Amino acid sequence: MKLNTQQIEQLYSFTRQHYVEWYDLQSELVDHLANAIEQEWELNPNRTFDEILNKEFKKFGVFGFMDMVEERQKFLNKKYTRLIWSYYREFFGLPKIILTVALVFGVHTINHLFSNRDVFSTIVVSFFLISIAFTFKKRYNFKQKAKQAGKKWLFEDIMLNRVSLMLFFLPSFIINFFNTFRDNFVPSGWSLILGEIAFVLVVLLVFIQLWIIPKRVAEDLSKIYAEYS
Known part of the structure; x- marks a missing residue:
């Protein structure tokens, strides 16, 4: 299952909310998160977008994207x-x-x-x-x-x-x-x-x-x- 445009924009907004203000870094993170979410959906199609996103974000550790x-x-x-x-x-x-x-x-x-x-x-x-x-x-x-x-x-x-x-x-x-x-x-x-x-x-x-x-x-x-x- 592929992410739609609205979900991609939501990922960009998510990175900005977590203090990543540069578009080049946002793009790298969005690409990483999008791939991870799509892979997770293939294994667990019943999980929601927000659930998987929060799970992936926790992998970055206590300091998040810093x-x-x-x-x-x-x-x-x-x-x-x-x-x-x-x-x-x-x-x-x-x-x-x-x-x-x-x-x-x-x-x-x-x-x-x-x-x-x-x-x-x-x-x-x-x-x-x-x-x-x-x-x-x-x-x-x-x-x-x-x-x-x-x-x-x-x-x-x-x-x-x-x-x-x-x-x-x-x-x-x-x-x-x-x-x-x-x-x-x-x-x-x-x-x-x-x-x-x-x-x-x-x-x-x-x-x-x-x-x-x-x-x-x-x-x-x-x-x-x-x-x-």
Whole structure:
């Protein structure tokens, strides 16, 4: 006996009631529960839909779906990290290494032309302010899309949370890195160059997470879930 459309919708509602807010996880759980209910009906056709559903839900343990959500978050976090570093490594091989070197020379030239140590800090702060503004805009766009479609996606949430966390900590890290080397470890000229190199490496990391990875995440979700498009 197959589940009808109303029963499938009831399963989606059931997952939402048990704190699974992301559509991709809801779909996995609904597929699992639907298969289990249909198999149980083949063996015990007299049992009701609600009886079998409650029986299957108890199999998830005391915390319900939370363990499954946590495992999925861990998996997607690892996948997200692998995606970042796979694209990041490309900037250290031909032909993108040329772009990386050109960026370092570009930042160094700007500093040299202005001959002012505060220029580097200004560039760093300006870049991160723009990146933070862009991140907030992207987050707003995702929320609007989720509101209109009535669906949230876990991979998108992980992506935005990771970017927000990175942008929160990195500005102070880069400036402290620059000041530490300038004051304690190396001559001032070299400290500036090291700071410039570190800044360019971080710019690439931010670029990958703000522009490249979202496209890859969208492609992955579109392949798996027709509703995403």
